[in-house]
Amino acid sequence: MNPCMTTQPEVDTVRFKPGDLILHRQFTGDRLVFVRLVRVIDHDERGLRLWIPHGTVMSATMTADGRGLRDMPFSEWVETDRVLTEMSWRGPNVFMFTPPDAGHSVLFFWHPAEHFFGWYVNLEEPGVLWRDETAAGIDITDQDLDMWVDRDRTWHWKDEHELAERLAYPEHYWVKDEDEVRAEGLRVAALIESGAFPFDGTWCDFRPDPSWPVPAHLPPGWDRPRAR
Structure with a gap:
C-alpha cells in the first residue's frame, strides 16, 4: 500500500470525469471485502453514474475452497479463513447511480441488452x-437488505433472511441499526411509488460508449486503507 495516501471525507470535494476508471470498494469495518474497477459515465450535482459491464475485473472475498458469503451459514463464515480473490464480473451489464449523501444506490438492468428490465436498490452506508x-474511487459498506423494482414500479424487499440471520451475531456483523436501513428503503419506496426521479424513466435508454474497453487488471492502490 502507498503510505502517503490522501482521503476526501466530503463527497462534494471530489468530482470524477466521464470515462474515468475508478474503484468501487466494499468494506466491513476497515476490512476490504470487495473491489471492482468501473467506468464513470458522469458525475454532477445529481450524483455519480457508473458503468459495470460483464467481464469487469474485480476481487471478492472467498474461502480457500472457493466459497463465498452466501454459500454457507453466517456462523460458519465468520469462523473460516477468507482472502480476496481476483475474478471477473459474470453478471449482466449494470448502470449504477449513487446519489450524493444517500444511503443507497440504484442499479439499472437490461435483459436482453436493449430491453430495460428493472431497478435494484442497494441499501448501503453513504459512499465516501x-x-x-x-x-481514485468510492468506498461503501453494503447493508445487505435490498429492493427489487419491476418496470411497472412494483417492488419488494430482497435478502431479508440474510439480514435476520446475521443480526444474531452482533460481534461480527457490520449492520448496527436495522430500523434505519429499513427507513432508508421506505424513503426510496416513496420515490418508486410516485414515479419520481430516478424511477421516472431517466437513463432507461442508456447505451455505453462502444469505445470503452474492459480493463484486465486492478490498478495500483486498489487495496489502500478505507477512506472516511
Whole structure:
C-alpha cells in the first residue's frame, strides 16, 4: 500500500470525469471485502453514474475452497479463513447511480441488452469518494437488505433472511441499526411509488460508449486503507 495516501471525507470535494476508471470498494469495518474497477459515465450535482459491464475485473472475498458469503451459514463464515480473490464480473451489464449523501444506490438492468428490465436498490452506508496519487474511487459498506423494482414500479424487499440471520451475531456483523436501513428503503419506496426521479424513466435508454474497453487488471492502490 502507498503510505502517503490522501482521503476526501466530503463527497462534494471530489468530482470524477466521464470515462474515468475508478474503484468501487466494499468494506466491513476497515476490512476490504470487495473491489471492482468501473467506468464513470458522469458525475454532477445529481450524483455519480457508473458503468459495470460483464467481464469487469474485480476481487471478492472467498474461502480457500472457493466459497463465498452466501454459500454457507453466517456462523460458519465468520469462523473460516477468507482472502480476496481476483475474478471477473459474470453478471449482466449494470448502470449504477449513487446519489450524493444517500444511503443507497440504484442499479439499472437490461435483459436482453436493449430491453430495460428493472431497478435494484442497494441499501448501503453513504459512499465516501477519494483520490490519491495512484487511484481514485468510492468506498461503501453494503447493508445487505435490498429492493427489487419491476418496470411497472412494483417492488419488494430482497435478502431479508440474510439480514435476520446475521443480526444474531452482533460481534461480527457490520449492520448496527436495522430500523434505519429499513427507513432508508421506505424513503426510496416513496420515490418508486410516485414515479419520481430516478424511477421516472431517466437513463432507461442508456447505451455505453462502444469505445470503452474492459480493463484486465486492478490498478495500483486498489487495496489502500478505507477512506472516511
